[in-house]
Amino acid sequence: MKREPISTGSEWTFDLIDEYDREIAKIAAEYRLDTYPNQIEVISSEQMMDAYASHGMPIGYHHWSYGKHFLSTEGNYRRGQMGLAYEIVINSNPCIAYLMEENTMMMQALVIAHASYGHNSFFKGNYLFRSWTDAESIIDYLLFARNYIAKCEQRHGVQEVEAVLDSCHALMNYGVDRYKRPAPISAEKEKLRQKEREEILQQQVNDLWRTIPTREDRRKGTEKLNFPREPQENLLYFIEKNAPLLEPWQREVVRIVRKIAQYFYPQRQTQVMNEGWATFWHYTILNTLYDRGLVTDGFMLEFLQSHANVLYQPAYDSPYYSGINPYTLGFSMMRDIRRICEEPDDEDRQWFPDIAGSDWLETLHFAMRNFKDESFILQYLSPKVIRDLKLFAVLDDDEQEHIEISAIHDEEGYSLIRQKLASQYNLGDREPNIQVVKVDRRGDRALYLQHFQHRRRPLGDATEEVMKHLHRLWGFDVHLESISAERDGGNPETFRVPASA
Amino acid sequence: MTYVIDRRLNQRHKSTVNRQRFLERYRKHVKKAVDEAVNSRSIRDIDKGEKISIPTRDVSEPVFSHGSGGEREQVHPGNREFIKGDQIPRPPGGSGGRGSQASNQGEGEDDFQFQISHDEFLNVMFDGLALPNLVKRHLAGADVFKTVRAGFSQEGNPNQINIVRSLRSAHARRIALVGKDKRRARALQAQLDELNEDEDAETARELKNQLEKAQAKVKSVPWLDTFDLKYNLHVKYPVPRSKAVMFCLMDVSGSMNQATKDMAKRFFILLYLFLKRNYDRTEVVFIRHHTSAKEVDEEEFFYSRETGGTIVSSALYKMQEVIEDRYPVDQWNIYGAQASDGDNWNDDSGTCYELMCEKIMPLVQHYSYVEITQRDHQALWAAYEQVRERFPEHFALQQIVEARDIYPVFRELFQRKEA
Incomplete structure (x- = not known):
């Protein structure tokens, strides 16, 4: 076949970007990648x-912690300790992807394939993103948040606002209802309803704290209902709706942080899948470009070099080791799914009877749409990938003298490894399970929380600090009890703010 | 569908505000680092940026997390030697080779380090300091003006006419005054056109009559009236003077050794940087003296050695001379800084007092004197103390014993005073 490459040099121009994008879009369409429009x-x-410092949000409210991120990024970059990521992509419609001007033409093409078609189609297709975020309105919402917080700063002073934001950030991971699908955020509606909501909310809060007994109370006798009726895991939501002393604007700030946490929630749960999917597609698309003679051999060598860098997985005892590389794991699994579909062997037929030999593109799209990291690994991690990566599990039990190798990549270990690795990506396992269990409505208005220990793991050192933030938002005493399910008896560890004298 | 947008020319430094917020929040740490840097740095690079480090504990953002202990199970890649059931002694300082993860969680013990820029460094360095009497001569007798646009007025020179505004106003006036008549004229004309003149001559004449009346009314309103004319308005603002000259006076007699001169130099440099931040243009005049004074360049001022006695008044005479010669008081903000080891010809101190009070002090914004000595004060100090009593706002004197006193003394001299 005669090669007619789009470009031969390493310099990029806007025309070339357009042309590469056209070709990549063509190939992506052939593979049925459904994307938002690209920007x-x-x-x-x-x-x-700058984009780094604000977690890739194109518009963010001002807060010192973003300045801190910026300074440390800048410092590391200047010292040459880290390269910048090649790309940042934003889950919005149109999907915004950044290209750095320093990149070569190859890198730009790689990033376009990776971000604008890989990540983009993931954002549009995956069920978590579909149900938790609204790509249409996120930019508007961020703008609304920024303006609202700027207005609060003018009215109440930067420090006041900063204090509330600090406290909310400390609880940001607890701003999501894990098992309830939220209404997607919409900036338009937010603006319209905000005023109204402020007033109503304040009334409801007051209602909650009303001390005059109502008729209903009398009918039920002296027995009082526990409040909240069921434990609440969404701490920020609980505070927004029930904290007795917050001003209306403070409630709105809590809400903004909560909504942004919600926006990032799917990303934290789909890292392996998202990166694996995007890496798989940049690999497939650029190879297709090569097969059609649209890029040169030099382009391919340069591409394979950076592709291999992205997929580098140091072994557990390497000085560079810092956990499992999500790109490697995701890419290996995606590739393996294709292999299982196209060239299944006996092992695959035994492990994956329903997908072995099926249409690989169909299967891959199905996996992308309907799973998150935890379930994806549980469903699709194959013995071959476990063998290739030489995965093994280490059990560290503080009651034993030695740590133990609990499973390795052998017949007996495959399903164990699969299970353990999956739970490693379960947010519920990674973060302490803390819930609001009681508010002392008639007494000192104290807030009671419980931590349900997972495999006897205690809370970290920062707990006291977080409790202070919680106290600032709640306004009255806050108690936290750490409960172990396995070990009864003995005093559970407790934290309280303000500390008892 | 793809859009490619070139954002390279958009504003950079989107994070500036956040960065400032961060510096503001950790001002205490930054200030400490800067103060230490000022004291330890060599003279030449005193105004470079600085690396600041803050204990990570202080900048961490706490979140609920798992602490160590309990049962944890981790999957790692790259197994070579283990089989199931192997028992391994716990590695010291943490468990299971997760060293790098611990620091990911912000619990490592390394300091948080970052670089602040030249400007930020100076900002912190001079934070809380103010030039005394900065305002005094800013506006007094100001004779430099800047012309600034200030909207529009009804009166002005013909060459200031704003055509667009004038015509717009004329248009509005015409609509207001004859819009109705114009409409009427148009309507009449239309009726007239429809009418067959031969059939209904009477009505036609009537219509024509009315039409003429309406048209006359329209015509009677001028197209452009003097009332419509709008002029660009310019206003003169006095420009604050932004020139400063700094006189560095130093004793170079035999008693001043190189170490003492270095200290003096540091002081002068601090003052120079400080003035430079407050004025657009800052000039420096170097005057050195032993028994006689001479204006010299920087190199000679700091590094050439002379011997001999000391007559301080000679330098003051010289300063007065230079001021009269080159720096008219109404155009320059004049600052004096003098460093010496306190030696002076005994009879001369009285002369110095008179010179200062009569000639120098009325001319300058501020005058500071530092005495670099470990000995007791001599006559010159006493004389200058009297000057301070007469001009408490404009005169300051301090003693420096060691190099690390310089910065605190400097701060003390220019401490912002509550009005």
């Missing part, structure tokens, strides 16, 4: 650092 923005490395 590709070319930026400088400094702007990339």
Whole structure:
């Protein structure tokens, strides 16, 4: 076949970007990648650092912690300790992807394939993103949040607002109802309803704290209902709705942080899948470009070099080891699914009877749409990938003298490894399970929380600090009890703010 | 569907505000680092940026997390030697080779380090300091003006006419005054056109009559009236003077050794940087003296050695001379800084007092004197103390014993005073 490459040099131009994008879009369509429209923005490395500092949000409210991130990124970059990521992509419609101007043409094409078609189609297809985020309105909402917080700063002072934000950030991971699907956020509605909500909320709060007994109370006798009726895991929501002393604007700030936490929630749960999917597609698309003679051999060598860098997985005893590389794991699994579909062997037929030999594209799209990291690994991690990565599990029990190898990549270990690795990506396992169990409505208005220990793991050192933040938002005493399910008896560890004298 | 947008020319430094917030929050740490840097740095690079480090504990953002202990199970890649059931002694300092993860969670003991820029460094360095009497001469007798646009007025020179505004106003006036008549004229004309003149001559004449009346009314309103004219308005603002000259006076007699001169130099440099931040243009005049004074360049001022006695008044005469010669008081903010080891010809101190009070002090914004000595004060100090009594706002004197006193003394001299 005669090669007619789109470009031969390493310099990029806007025309070339357009042309590569057209070809990549064609291939992506052949593989049935369904994407939001793309908005590709070319930026400088400094702007990339800015984007980094705000977690990739194109518009963010002001807060010192973003300044801190910026300073540390800048420092590391200047010292040469880290390269900047090649790309940042934002889950919005249109889907915004950043290209750095320093990149070569190959890198730009790689990033377009990876972000604008890989990640983009994941954002549009995956069930978590579909149910938790609204790509249409996120930019508007961020803008609304920024303006609202700026207005609060003008009215109440930067420090006041900062204090509330600090406290909310400390609880940001507890701002999501894990088992309830939220209404997607919409900036338009937010603005319209905000005023109304402020007033109603304040009334409801007051209602909760009303001390005059109502008729209903009398009918039920002296027995009082526990409040809340069921334990609440969404601490920020609980505070927003029930904290007795918050001003209306403070409730709104809590809400903003909660909504942004909600926006990031799917990303934290789909890292392996999302990166694996995007890596799989940049690999497949660029190879297809090569097969059609649209890129040169040099382009491919350069591509394979950076592709291999992205997939580098140091062994557990390497000085560079810092956990499992989500790109490697995700990419290996995606590739393996294709292999199982196209060239299944006996082992695959035994482990994956329903997908072995099926249409690989169909199967892959199904996996992308309907899973998150935990369930994806539980469903699709194959013995071959376990063998390839030489995975093994280590059990560290503080009651034993030695740590123990609990499973390795052998017949007996496959399903154990699969299970353990999956639970490693379960947010419920990674984060302490803390819930609001009681509010002392008639007494000192104290808030009672419980921590249900997972495999006897205690809470970390920062707990006291977080409790202070919680206390600031709640306004009255806050108690936290750490309960172990396995070991009865003995005093559970407790935290309280303010500390008892 | 793809759009490619070039954002490279958009504003950079989106994070500036956040960065400032961060510095503000950790001002205490930054300030400490800067103060230490100022004291330990060599003279030449005193105004570079600085690396600041803050204990990670202080900047951490706490979240609920799992602590160590309990049962934890981790899957790792790259197994070579283990089989199921192997028992391994717990590695010291943490468990299961998760060293790097511990620091990911912000619990590592390394300091949080970052770089602040030149400007931020100076900002912190001079934080809380103010030039005394900065305002005094800003506006007094100001004779430099800047012309600034200030909207529009009804009166002005013909060459200031704003055509767009004038015509817009004329248009509005015409609509207001004859819009009705115009409409009427149009309506009449239309009726007239429809009418067959031969059939209904009477009505036609009537209509024509009315039409003429309406048209006359429209015509009677001028197209452009003097009332419509709008002029660009310019206002003169006095420009604050932004020039400063700094006189560095130093004793170079035999008693001043190189170490003492270095200290003096540090002081002068601090003052120079400080003035530079407050004025657009800052000039420096170096005057050195032993028994006679001479204006010299920087190199000679700091590094050449002379011997001989000391007559301080000679330098003051020289300063007065230079001021009269080159720096008219109404155009320059004048600052004096003098460093010496306190030696002076005994009879001269009285002269110095008179010179200062009569000639120098009325001319300058501020005058500071530092005495670099470990010995007791001599006559010159006493004389200058009297000057301070007469000009408490404009004169300051301090003693420096060691190099690390310089910065605190400097801060003390220019401490912002509550009005």
